Amino acid sequence: RPYYNSSAADKSNGLQRQSVLDPLDSFARRHIGPSSSDAQRMLETLDPPVQSLDAFVKEVLPAKILSTKDIDINGPDFDSRPEGFSETELIARLRKIAKENKVMRSYIGCGYAGTKVPEVIKRNVLEGPGWYTSYTPYQPEISQGRLESLLNFQTVVTDLTALSISNASVLDEPTAAAEAMTLSMNALPVSRQKRPNKTFLVSHLCHPQTIAVLESRADGFGIKIVVADILEDNCRNVKETGEDLIGVLVQYPDTEGGVETFQDLADVVHGQGSTLCVATDLLALTLLKPPGEFGADIAFGNAQRLGVPFGYGGPHAAFFACGDNYKRKIPGRLVGISKDRLGNKAMRLALQTREQHIRREKATSNICTAQALLANMSAFYAVYHGPKGLRAIAQKAVNGARVLEEGVRRLGFSTGTRGKGEDGRTLFETIAIEVGSGRASDIAANAAETSGINLRVLDLGRLGVTIDETVELQDLEDILAIFAKASSVSQPDIPSVNKIASDLSLSVNELAGVPSALKRTSTYLTHPVFNKHHSETELLRYIHHLQSKDLSLTHSMIPLGSCTMKLNATTEMIPVSWPEFSSIHPFVPLDQAKGYKTMIDELERDLAEVTGFDAVSLQPNSGAQGEFAGLRVIRKYQETQPGKKRDICLIPVSAHGTNPASAAMCGMRVVTLKCETGTGNLDMADLKAKCEKYSEELGAIMVTYPSTFGVFEPEVKQVCEIVHAHGGQVYMDGANMNAQIGLCSPGEIGADVCHLNLHKTFCIPHGGGGPGVGPIGVKSHLAPFLPGHPLIKTGGEKSTAPVSGAPWGSASILPISWAYIKMMGGRGLTHATKITLLSANYILSRLKPHYPILYTNAAGRCAHEFILDVRPFKESAGIEAIDVAKRLQDYGFHAPTMSWPVANTLMIEPTESENLAELDRFCDALIEIRQEIKAVERGEQPRQGNVLKMAPHSLGDLLVGEKWERSYGMEKAAYPLPWLKEKKFWPSVTRIDDGE
Amino acid sequence: RPYYNSSAADKSNGLQRQSVLDPLDSFARRHIGPSSSDAQRMLETLDPPVQSLDAFVKEVLPAKILSTKDIDINGPDFDSRPEGFSETELIARLRKIAKENKVMRSYIGCGYAGTKVPEVIKRNVLEGPGWYTSYTPYQPEISQGRLESLLNFQTVVTDLTALSISNASVLDEPTAAAEAMTLSMNALPVSRQKRPNKTFLVSHLCHPQTIAVLESRADGFGIKIVVADILEDNCRNVKETGEDLIGVLVQYPDTEGGVETFQDLADVVHGQGSTLCVATDLLALTLLKPPGEFGADIAFGNAQRLGVPFGYGGPHAAFFACGDNYKRKIPGRLVGISKDRLGNKAMRLALQTREQHIRREKATSNICTAQALLANMSAFYAVYHGPKGLRAIAQKAVNGARVLEEGVRRLGFSTGTRGKGEDGRTLFETIAIEVGSGRASDIAANAAETSGINLRVLDLGRLGVTIDETVELQDLEDILAIFAKASSVSQPDIPSVNKIASDLSLSVNELAGVPSALKRTSTYLTHPVFNKHHSETELLRYIHHLQSKDLSLTHSMIPLGSCTMKLNATTEMIPVSWPEFSSIHPFVPLDQAKGYKTMIDELERDLAEVTGFDAVSLQPNSGAQGEFAGLRVIRKYQETQPGKKRDICLIPVSAHGTNPASAAMCGMRVVTLKCETGTGNLDMADLKAKCEKYSEELGAIMVTYPSTFGVFEPEVKQVCEIVHAHGGQVYMDGANMNAQIGLCSPGEIGADVCHLNLHKTFCIPHGGGGPGVGPIGVKSHLAPFLPGHPLIKTGGEKSTAPVSGAPWGSASILPISWAYIKMMGGRGLTHATKITLLSANYILSRLKPHYPILYTNAAGRCAHEFILDVRPFKESAGIEAIDVAKRLQDYGFHAPTMSWPVANTLMIEPTESENLAELDRFCDALIEIRQEIKAVERGEQPRQGNVLKMAPHSLGDLLVGEKWERSYGMEKAAYPLPWLKEKKFWPSVTRIDDGE
């Protein structure tokens, strides 16, 4: 018995307990849709039918790769129970873990600032399944709500930066810096891009984690990162870099709180034909001259302080803006305004930067999953506060900082001097205080211990304090008291904050002493949306109104191949909003984050167990980042190996676009492998030939397993062996891990590295396009090279530069995956995999009489997903995949993955969470659509203007305007199957123009 | 300056702060819709216009009643700040308070049992504004979701009790017992109802709080409550009561856990022509023979353990079921199945038990607000678990109890012996353990202190333990350890729970030793709804699907006169789900509920301040219960006064139906007072005449202020003086308190008692028909008579019997009102009142050119609501109030209060939370409807089949079926105003047949 047997494991009716006193709130039966009797019916419906689930599994997976052992999840309080924690036990265990974290007041700054998350946004967006379970808005007709919200986010960014284009979020501020660097490079003439000493100049006053991430990203492109004082000597460093200059990055306000004029710098940089990039802070830009007005070409930063909690580092939305001339090259997704068939305004993703369009081996960015949910939170935060509210928050923070600065000066300290106001006072909310060499750490440690306040240790003799929205009068008093204690003034008179405030004659609305070159005079957020939702009632209605336009998992199955849209269970989501997880700054001393450490250690261990690896890094913020991190680990390892520079990366044609993109970003040369046309499997002869050919240079192969065609390739072990034999490492793309867990594992198959998408297989909700977590698992020989961090120790002994700004990436959503694993246990996880495979094969069997299916294994089975071939209908009826996709909306379903990995086909993945009734509704819909296509084929319906071509149908289409003179009735348009009369989801617009 | 001046108080743009360092997340500006500039525009639009808000107030309120002082809210950490806590401060203060409560394991039972609230239900129902902000489903076309859920609740009740009728919840188990008693009385021939010694026999094994509440309710009806051993001597007590017998109440399982056969009792009771009432437990009925199968006529109980937390006593849904012959008299609301205009199945409230239909002075029940939200939670709990799941939960509890019983027996204790199984073991989940006289309290105190476990002290020598869904193996071990410690067996061998379980050969599915007379054999919950939503995904979709059919405050204004549907802010709702508030059993020792005490004391103090009273009781669970409690206090007081039995209660004709109903229930004789036809004011001459006439017998007057016609009557102080002069007490119905706060107060006006509806004025959400809280405030002379409680000391020194089962009623929702008051502060509360008055007058001024308005004061102003007179259109166009109400649904609005207090009119109350844009949309809708009426008046549209008569229009109406051949277009039906194309709420059915 190679894996948990299912007759015993299936607890789906919840009553097959071991003991009469076992907990009843077991989770697997809630997570898995089909009950055991449903599963039996499904097995019988398969073509050909199968007797048992375990017999079925053997038809799907090649015998050679089946695991030789059960997966074993354990840990404290867990007692090595294969059936997993009950929901109640899970919450109890998590409360214990949470208590190990100490929630303190963190004024560390460094790219993260405290914020007050409006409760109405927290409850209705962050905790609203209508928001968190939706998919990236690639089907715009059923996504107008989040598209509008993301457009609001973009407007916040363009208005505040005064640049013309913004995308809909990137992963974090440091990776945004990396994107800025590569975009700067891309903007240069090709000759300059090829210069061997091409250099990106970075201000020494940028955040340290930004500089570190730039290092890791510069590597593969052969860019030199030079950290320097940029303004020194009239920008001497810039000028001296000459033609080698790719661009310059400065931080505004800088990491120590200074605010300087960069207009002259901009002129110098532009004079050299290069790009000026500015890392900035949206809140500061409500008061200070925006980058777009002093010559910046690119501005980016962390939008976290607009209503997203610390979360021990993430997830938050970073923003990225640029001038018009960078428009075609801006990375990530962009919401644009288009029109629907009726000419109504409608939003959609512009430039369709979907992963399959990533420019593969020519790519300079691989971003795919971003931070949509968090961008929406920040957008609603801005909508709720409006321009005046945001400005008031900024103004209060500066006022607080000025009071503090004056207070510590009176106590005899000097404060940092660069980039001050005309009156010598800070221009924003961070101050640097000189406490005497060697004293900084002690004072900080003392502040934490005795006052529960975290300060930033800038260096041996200086402390940084960042005042944020949460800082009230008492907090200022408490900070001042810390410095009074540290003061050398004997018996210092602790100044009262109120007294200082009145001495300084601070104003609520006007910041004194701002030089005109630094003062914001232009307006922002003048759009009505930011000026009419300032009462809670209005904001609540706006949130719900937008939500009502969007299809999410609260409505129906989202059968997106390669995306694994499964249940995001409430119990998994609960801890995300606990302050013990959400209110921890990423750079607090480790003894304040012991709960995080416990949870992270357990999760790493469990993921290693599940994947068959020896070590795991949770740092990457997305699958694509995981690929980048994993390939970097391989490269660092290969550097230690004998032989030539091993920079060849073999990638099958069928691979996801991020694969070649990531390889290219690591400086690898991509060599494409063929697939067999009949089976879709890797062409072994081609593999062997290329391994031979590049034997000396072979760095790695990237394979997806099961393949992106949805089949368990039988020869995968052999592939690994061949590559290993030629000195290559095997990188497995784990996007399809949901088909493997408990039945086989990358480690056992022979992979050296694999990334997982926790936002697919491990239940982190998709959030409408992020957040994600893309951890990598590695074999022991690679473990030393796992990514590290400049401020907090993590990663292996020979750790490589970080790929994300926070040591553990999007730490605050890790409890979701941790909880999923702990509640499912080894048994539940394995059973879920079997049901996932069964569900896909059930749909396949039901649809096979009606549609051609692309690629199955020798037994006629698919893995967890399969490709429906609609290409023949193009000729027979003029119908394409997009028409079927849009028509599915009329039936209440989100379309499957369209035109990937094969153009003009649909890839269907049901996951284990959908129950049989829903699977059947979905099959019925596709079968009915097949009838509609037949009607066109038979000439009963016209090739244009038929119900498929006109799909989707919005209410505006049916009820408003011209007389109904179509070849089909309204009822056919709206309610093609009877159950739609009870439950119907309406697209809010008609088909949206896909051109630009 | 009699009250907070508004120019300074209005912080609605949030930026007029006192100090630059004041918190920015002030709440009043979020709660109040119109900003200060909006308010200015509204003042200018009034007819005639007014200069300032304060000048406007003087036009609305009679000068004589204006308060002479500002209200002053304070308390710890509050610093007497008129501007109130910020949202962050509030949460911080509440966290402190919450920590004073100790969350222990409570196995006290006594009508409350621990339960696991499925997180998916908690997040999506209890914490879902779509559910908690909706109104009682009187407009069924936009309420099909919660009607279906309440029907599910009723099905759970009828299936499990095996009785044919259930209502949609009552307030709690003890008041349900009271309803059962009065229904039993009502079912008797009138002659027997009038017998002076009529007696209700109550088993001594009923819960003590039930018996206590029966006492208070029996009082006014002159019913004798006799507590006795009912089965003793072949029901001797029953037989001996003879013709005086109203009915018999037994508890099944009883309060000590016994389960006895009542079939013979039923025969005896029926033989005497009386009613058998059974207090019961729905969970037990999954295993035990249901009351309907052994002759019970009425069964009721607490549904709390079906997924609703303890909440320190409430709110929970109690259920109430009866046989068919009691159908016409069953109290409370009932969901029934009807048809819509198209003949589709549609649900609606049957018997229309709306408050105005309460049978006034003939009433035996005044129930109005019930427990809809909690009934929905319990219904979803049953849907999620299904029949097998519920049975498994019950079975596990009995198994646990049996293990425990065996364990303590092995330790040498005997356990209660009545009502056991054939094998001498408990038949359900409660056991009574004899610990030796005088030892019970000590052992219980020790268990709490050392093990954190609460047991029930049954008497000096006995402890009770109730095993519930939350009890797992370790808990059983811990309980056993307590008894091992208390055991006199020297060095007791603590038996292992697993060992005992296996010794007893317990089964997961079958309960051994159940006599056939007590065994459930019939099926239940066979309806598909209980058998297909057992995965979280399916339940989530079901919850959201139902929600999508219902209009709530997340969509638009609900302008219901007398109901005050204002913002239920998220921050107010947050603490309700904290375990420190939700997981406390109502009968824990007071030292475990210190946080509750702090919060309750502060709330009582603040409500006293706001109302001008000296003492407050928070016990009543609804406004109607408040009336009953308040009048009882008056009666108890009057008994101590010289003079005749003062049992006359004067009530104006315009009063809410609950007023006379409550008076009747207190045994008072209702004398109706006239109102002036022109102004609607109380007819002073009639008042004087009746006071004279009944001078010796005058007990009280009940007045609503402002009047139910929405006007501040100028003579209210004089009314109080006259009544006082004749020895009467003044009861004020505080339903309209939202118009008073900060400007005037019942206490200052001269009232002696007043109830408040915290679910109106103080932001507890309406929940689709409950929960509610109806505290009463009293002057000092009445304070000694405030209701007490048999188990937990509360109320005055001469406290009267309780009106609710829990000492502080629905304690867990009190933090909502506490939070509202603390965040608004005196200033914010007062400003809200002014804006409430302004908003009503703004709508009045905009509609006056289009519709006649009923009743305004001399200055032409209304209070916080007013009556729109649509009666003339009956003749001119055949249009009635109901047509306007239904047509408003097409415009996306809930109808105003219809036909109350004046038939065929609409009473509009906007509250302060609606912003100007929403007020305008509402006015525009009514003005457009007036045009539609004109079209009929002019003959351009037919009197039948026009857009009003056909309203509301569902999608089924427009898209399905016959050809469109109406006198108006589809677009007119669906989108009569342009903004509806962007935001439209669709009724899910067409107009529902209002007949029965």
Ligand SMILES: Cc1ncc(COP(=O)(O)O)c(C=O)c1O
């Ligand atoms: C096969 C495959 N690889 C990589 C990715 C990229 O993952 P992410 O979107 O998390 O960056 C995806 C995402 O859909 C994928 O399907």
Ligand SMILES: Cc1ncc(COP(=O)(O)O)c(C=O)c1O
């Ligand atoms: C004037 C008036 N009195 C009493 C009540 C009864 O209050 P409750 O529904 O809380 O029992 C109401 C309820 O609408 C009311 O409007």
Ligand SMILES: O=C([O-])O
């Ligand atoms: O019945 C009610 O209007 O609450």
